[in-house]
Amino acid sequence: MSNSGGLGASIIETVKTVVYALLIAGLFRTIFFQPFWIPSASMKNTLLIGDFLFVNKMAYGYSYASCPSIRIPALGIDISADDFCGVFRGDNDRLFGSEPERGDIVVFRHPVTGVDFIKRLIGLPGDRIQMKDGILFINDTPVTLEDAGTFVEEMARQGPEGALPRCENGAVAMGAPCEKSLFTETLPNGTTHYVLNITNQSTDNTGVFTVPEGHFFFMGDNRDNSTDSRVPQTAGGVGFVPLEDLVGRADRVMFSSAGSSMLAFWTWRGDRFFHKLE
Template identity: 45%
Template sequence: MATKSKTANGKKGGVGETTRFLILLFVFAVLLRTLVVTPFVIPSGSMLPRLMIGEYLFVSKWPYGFSRYSLPFMAPGVEGRLLGGEPERGDVVVFRYPGSEDDWVKRLIGLPGDTIQMRGGQLILNGKPVPKVRIADYLMERTPNSPCRYVVRQAALPTVTENGRTYCRYARFRETLPGGRSYEVLDQWRGEGDDTAVYTVPAGHYFMMGDNRDDSADSRYPQSREGVGFLPRDYLIGRALIVFFSTDGSASWAKPWTWFTAARWNRIGGTF
């Protein structure tokens, strides 16, 4: 009888321990996603060539602190940010698009007090041209989720075919910000966003731009035109940390082996 009682108690304890472990694991996952990192998937080509459609990022929340837009459990009436510091010029930032439930990603170009202008396709920061150097064309493989998209027909460059694969081609440049931080941008066409007025970034706001300059709705355009305008500080969610998966869109959930053939393995692990 004693042995039977001990076994029963052991089984009961095992179920309790497992339940406790699962609850703790759930709480840990919620806290991790809420306070530390959150996933984000790239839905458009506005950040080419750095980010492609179908890429999954981990976004770090702690560098900029927390607001009601990055902490879903906070009351809607709460304003301001808790903890954290200021973003740096050149950061790739995920933010809440004002007036919506959508999250966007762009590069932070202008800090409070900066003046920003585009002149002939060149970025002018605080009255000084940001160095922009022509480098080799960007070749992007044409896949189900990454077609050869150009802002106008005249901007299309001839595709390149290698080893049976077709690649879209875009004119690519390297920009270098004050302080030495550099990144690549695409410049397809002399469009409206290549020549702008001078913008002065107000206190508590930021100026965001996409790296695919002619195919990005960003701070060069007001929200009334589906742009970002000046982004309020409270709308920051976090800084792009690492690409943890990338797919070309050819996978089928019904065919698990295609999850591997569709992966862009050379893109996984990229940091910012």
């Protein structure tokens, strides 16, 4: 007596279960939260290379950018939100949610390349933003900047890409302390966060950026090591970011690893698990 019918039914049920699970996971990722792995040093010391977090997509409501992006270079997979929901792009509007607030840590899609970025929201529509001698001016008024000591990390390769940190104390040997000046910056709405200084460079002195209606101005906390709105899109920067390109708000680090792989448990940063972001 053959049991091929039972085997076939079992295979079908397994496939259905996998498909349902993928649909539920995709729905969850599209509506509620998106995982995000910190690949660069642009938000130190608020976010470190190897921090893993979930982006709250409900915070600002939904646009085409809420659709998931799937990028796995090793497998040649590059599916963007445009591929899923590009038909909804162009109205620069959102459904539900609330307005972003100055000081929020936001994941957004680069307006040109579609690559996900994470930066701090500095400028709201209509704001005048400028940097003078490394000090941020908002609407012609300097923000409060206070000395908070020194941020020290080991000169070592970080993350899957093996990036080396930049140091204010010059070229240092592997394993030696890499130092940066640490400051607390207070924005006009009272939001306070840390920023780092490495050196004097062109982005420490800029012209005045007037943020257009429906757009936002973003900067990294690691000010001298961040590609952000201080550089226009035509020069390889981020420029002004439209409302519709916001993905969501980052509120908390869930997991963190200092090594090249999250499986290297000896490199886990236990003190950053479930770390609240400010």
